[in-house]
Amino acid sequence: MARVCSECGVTVDAGDRFCGRCGRPLAAQVLAGPSGRGRWSSLWVALPIVAVLAAMVLTNPSRQTYANWLAARVVTSDRPNARAIAPGSLAGVIANATIAQNDLIFTVFDTSARGLRVDVLGIFGRFVPLGAGPAG
C-alpha cells in the first residue's frame, strides 16, 4: 500500500513525515492502492511474512507424520497393561482414527480411539499437544 499526499496527489514513501513536493505534513494521510515506488517498499515489508508463511506450509506435518509421532509416544510411554503392538501398525490405527483439519500453515489433529480423544497442533514440523480427554 502506497501513501499519496492528499494535497497534491504525489506518491510518498511510507516513512515520510512531509510531502516531498508540497511540504504538507503526512501524519493523517489516507492509504491508496499500490503504485510506483510504494509497491516496492510494501514488497520488502511483506517478504519476511511471505517467507515465514512459506516455511510454515513446507513444514506443515501430514497426518501420517502425526500418526507416527503419536504411535512412538504411546509405545514409549510407561503402560504396563498396554498390549505389545508394532509402532507401524499402531500408526495406521491412529491415522484411521484421526481427523486432520489442515489449515495450510498448520494442522489440528483430532484423534478419537478407545474412548479417548486427543487434540494436537502440528506446526513447523513439530507437534504441540492441545489436550486429551474422554471422547464425546
Ligand SMILES: [Zn+2]
Ligand atoms: Zn503534496
